[in-house]
């Protein structure tokens with residue numbers, strides 16, 4: 467099949483959604499409904515280039531279509547400045563992933579508005595603003611093709627040399643060249659299976675090729691081996707540099723690096739600050755920091 471380069475970003479995002487939905491038929495049905503529900507406007511506004519990458523949630527209220535009684539977000543207001551890195555933390559079900567979903571316009575808010583560079587997502591074509599967004603999902607999809615082409619999904623126009631440069635920056639080059647046929651090794655179901663940390667580095671390499679001004683990263687909850695942990699951390703720091711970055715964070719190293727941490731609870735932002743500020747303030751964050759964040763080796 468021929469894939470048009472411009473649609474690949476959106477396609478891989480839908481793929482990652484499908485993968486998450488797979489195994490739960492209800493979620494798949496719901497996902498398909500979602501794709502149908504959200505419509506591009508008839509006369510879309512173009513997101514002006516170059517994209518600055520300012521992200522704004524303005525008093526956003528939201529519940530999932532299947533759960534009208536359960537408020538997933540309740541009056542969330544936040545602004546992420548161009549180039550800033552924010553970490554989203556909080557207990558399970560607090561609304562962190564919902565922020566990531568809404569920012570890609572998989573759903574529309576029930577109340578309030580979400581804007582990129584001041585423009586409401588509902589006023590733009592999804593393919594337009596999604597080009598400005600790179601997503602590193604928690605459990606990236608690895609396609610049944612070569613390692614080279616798996617990374618190239620980030621940007622179908624990339625040359626082999628560009629793919630390799632992205633893999634180096636994502637700390638994936640060494641393990642890829644160690645595979646039986648290097649970059650030409652078949653991955654996926656009938657090929658070499660990658661570890662969780664390796665999959666993440668492939669996803670980071672894709673995101674590097676994407677070169678989008680806004681980066682959404684859903685950090686893996688599972689502990690990675692120490693080598694992967696450090697490699698992923700370094701790669702993410704490089705990738706986040708000079709991009710607007712929202713990370714659903716589970717690791718202490720990540721939250722310490724963030725410019726700002728947003729603490730979610732029950733669909734609301736209950737505290738914001740740096741790691742040190744929030745720890746000295748006590749409260750939910752201090753408890754989370756003690757109990758919830760993994761510390762690489764220490765937690766593995």
Ligand code: ATP
Nearest residue numbers: 530532533536538557558559560561562563564565
């Ligand atoms: P976790 O750390 O477990 O991923 P989270 O902070 O990301 O949690 P969300 O996934 O945003 O939390 O969930 C917020 C609320 O929305 C929860 O009540 C959750 O059960 C609900 N929810 C999340 N996804 C869906 C969905 N696809 N359909 C219906 N309800 C959902």
